[in-house]
Structure formats: structure tokens, C-alpha cells
Amino acid sequence: MSLTRESISVGRGPLMRAAMLAALLGCSASSDKPRDGAKDAPPDKTERADTGNMKGMAGMDMSRPGTTPDSTAPAGTQVTLNAGQIRHGGVTWQAVTFGSAAAVVTVPGLLGPNEDRTARLGSPATGRVVAVRVRPGDRVARGQVLVTLQSPEAGAAQSDYAKAQAEVGSRRAQAAYSKAARARAERLLELKAIPRQDYERAVADDELAQSAVAQAEADLKRTRSFAEQLGAIASASGEIALQSPLGGVVLARTAAPGAVVEAGTPLVVVTDPVSLWLTINAPESLAGAFRTGATLRFAVPAYPGESFAARVDAVGAGLDPGTRTLPVRASVDNSAGRLKPEMLATAMAAGGPDVPAALVPDAAVQMLKGKTVVFIAEPQPNGAARFTKRDVEVGSRVAGRAAILKGLVAGDVIVTAGAFAVKAELEKGSMPKMEM
Secondary structure, three states: OOOOHHHHHOOOOHHHHHHHHHHHHHHHHHHOOOOOOOOOOOOOHHHHHHHHHHHHHHHOOOOOOOOOOOOOOOOOOEEEEOHHHHHHHOOEEEEOEEEEEEEEEEEEEEEEEOHHHEEEEEOOOOEEEEEEOOOOOOEEOOOOEEEEEEOHHHHHHHHHHHHHHHHHHHHHHHHHHHHHHHHHHHHHHHOOOOOHHHHHHHHHHHHHHHHHHHHHHHHHHHHHHHHHHHOOOOOOOOEEEEEOOOOEEEEEEOOOOOOEEOOOOEEEEEEOOOEEEEEEEEEHHHHHHOOOOOEEEEEOOOOOOOOEEEEEEEEOOOOOOOOOEEEEEEEEEOOOOOOOOOOEEEEEEEEEEEEEEEEEEHHHOEEEOOEEEEEEEEEOHHHOEEEEEEEOEEEEEEOOEEEEEEOOOOOOEEEEEOHHHHHHHHHHHOOOOOOO
16 A cells, blocks of 8 residues: 555544554555564464463373273272273172171280290300300391300310210220120139139129219210300310300390300390280280180281281280289281381270171271271273272271271172272372373
């Protein structure tokens, strides 16, 4: 568009001239092409939209297929599995059944080493500690030297043993000579070459020599046994090598190099940690809740929300007259090595009147973030199912079934097999999402 000076002047006033000038300038700006090298031209709407899409990729959803939770459920409480995942995990569910279970009572307990698999080693004689070769927590083998001592008593025992050995050798030689003399006297007596008195003397000498051998051998056995008890059988210098009688770990060490100890002074405690003892002092009112061979559960502060099994192997014959409690001892399988001696425990045993409870398989109960849970199942189309975790309170456990005291109501459908697979998928779904 081009305007001449005459056309501008035709306007009827200043306002008209200003409007026409603005139109002229607008048309010129739209018709001009961008100059070469222009770098600050604003992006058009399409470019702005594309940029917005690129920014949106940083928050893209990286969740696993088939594990889409309900948007209304709290995060980390629900997961949906497709039919393939359910088959692969062996997940099955059924409606809960209600019945009655014995009420659970709790009593304090203490974990300790299994004394049947524990060796408390003390000094066998008065002496001085030369070396201590282990520390608490060290794993040791059977026959391994733990402590070395120097003892005058052990030196004397070794000397007595050596003397007894020499005495036995001498007595045996004397007995051999006496036996030969007796045989010779018998032959001469038959030939009437010696008087009978000489023969009888030869017989007496032989019997006396045999008695001396028996006495020397008994003394040898005594000195050998004493030297072996001191651990000095192989040392003539009075050195005692204290060896571990079993394989296990060093639970305690009170020996110190250079210390002078008396006979019987505790030095090292070695125990086999694969088995522990749970000791309980049950109140008189709960004495009937414990019986030999029964299985009970217990918990320790180190693993909150988790329980362990123990088998009762000893129940006191009577109450302690001072505390009016019944001593109970249970064996604990500690093959995993998670439990430690001297841990405080809370034992749970069935006792009191029966209470209503939902009875579910043990496999249905899982530990999730320190809480006891089960999974509520909601079947979906195409074989899928939605699972929601539910916190529950577990009571007694008998014959592979757990009594749920709180958390379930009639009509609930829970996972009875494959609950661990559901738990794994739920934990994966609650992991932070990846951003790109």
C-alpha cells in the first residue's frame, strides 16, 4: 500500500491524519521480511506449544504396566495386577472365615546363649596370662588355642608325669626279670637242683614285681590325667594352652595379658550362636499357658513389628517362692544370626478366654514397613485384580493359621497365597518415579 502526500493532506483533521499514519506503518511492518541474522524473533504459538510438551516429559509416568493404583487411595497402599502377574505370582484369594481363638498374653523374657552349646573356660591352675589370641565376636574352631598361660603348677604336673613314665619303665623291666627267674626256678625244682625254698622266693619276687608294675601304671595314669586337665601334657616348661572345646563365636573375654589368675578364674566364653535360649518368668496366673513342646511367639525391640518362634522345652516343676513366678525355657532357632544373647524379649502365649477372630493362613500375613498387614482383593475385568493393604492385629498362631483380632470384617476377601508377590509389587509401585 502506498500513500501520497496529497492523500494524507485530504484528511479532515489531525485525528484522521494520525489514524492513516498508523495504518501506513502497520502495513509496512507486516510486509517487510525478517532481516538476515535476526536472533531475537519471538517464537510463534506452535513453537511455544512444542516447548510446553518437552517440559512435560520431565514428569512423565514411568509406572509398571498392570500396576495402576486407584487415584483415590493413599500412595503405597494399593496396587493392581493383571492376569499374567497374578498367575506368575500364584496369587489366590478367598473370603475370611470367623471363629474363636485363645486370647494372647504377653510376658517379659530374655534371650541368652544355649548353655548346652556354650563353653565357659576358666584358668585350670594358678598362673600368669601370657597371650590372649581372640576378641569378643571372633569365630573360632574346635581345638583352636584361645589363651596361653604360664603356671608353675603345670610345670610340676608335667615333671610328675615324666617321672611316672620312667617309673613304669623300671617296674616293667624288674617284672620281666622276676618272671624269668620264676620260670628258671620251676625248671630247677623239677630237676631237684634247688631247694623248694628258693623256688618259693622266686614266685614271691615275681608277684611283687607285677604289683609294682600295676602301682606304677596307676600313678602314670593319675599324673597324665592331671597334666591333661591343666593342658600341660605337651609342655615341659609349664605352659598351658587353653583350647576351645567347640566351634562358635567368642561371647566374652575377661583374660588380659600379664594378669595373674587363680585356678577357676573365668577367661573366655565361647558359644554356638545357631541356637539360643529364651527364658521367661511367667506369673502364677499364667502358669497354665505354658507347656513343654508348645510353640510360642516373641518379639524383640531390635525388629519392631516382627515376631519369632520358640519351642518350649522346659517348664519349672514349681513356682519360685520369692517371686511367685514359673520359670520357662524355650529353644530358639537362630540360624540366620539376627538375634543376639541378652536381648530383651516379649513372649506371646495363648491364655485366657477365647475371643472372636478371623482365622487366616500364616502366609496371608506379611510385614510391610514394620507393620503387620494383609491384602484385600477386588477382582477386576479381564482377570485383573486390585489389592489394598490392610493393617491388622495378629493374635495366636496355631497349626499354620493366624488369628486376626482387629482389622478384618465379615465379607472381606483377602489374599491367602502369593501375598509376598503382591507385597513386592506394592513396594515397587511405591518407589520414587524416574524423571527425565
